[in-house]
Amino acid sequence: EVQVVYSGGGLVQPGGYLTLSCAASGFTFSTVAMSWVRQAPGKGVEWISAINSGGGSTTYADSVKGRFTIARDNAASTLYLLMSSLNPEDTAVYYCANTTTWYRPRDYNYWGQGTQVIVSS
Numbered sequence: 001e002v003q004v005v006y007s008g009g010g011l012v013q014p015g016g017y018l019t020l021s022c023a024a025s026g027f028t029f030s031t032v033a034m035s036w037v038r039q040a041p042g043k044g045v046e047w048i049s050a051i052n053s054g055g056g057s058t059t060y061a062d063s064v065k066g067r068f069t070i071a072r073d074n075a076a077s078t079l080y081l082l083m084s085s086l087n088p089e090d091t092a093v094y095y096c097a098n099t100t101t102w103y104r105p106r107d108y109n110y111w112g113q114g115t116q117v118i119v120s121s
Contacts, residue, residue, distance in 0.1 A: 009115030
């Protein structure tokens, strides 16, 4: 079955930066598009970024464009999210997900318990 190990979450002040990672196993990571999604307190799940299987194409939700960067290391089966200029609205649990396409996917399968990001002064 699919297994994921998250790291990098935590508490950060507004304007700060943080890098999340998701190490995955149980499927052929290098052949599939991947995404990051998040769920803020009291909100539904929001797709925020996707990357194609090779890592050369990416898309972002308007809410994070210009501030977040998605990347992957297929040799390590790991997905990354580099976050900067963080604000309190970025507070959420973040999950990595398998998606059917890298171009603004509308469906996704996310795994595990995610990693908590809290942006607060």
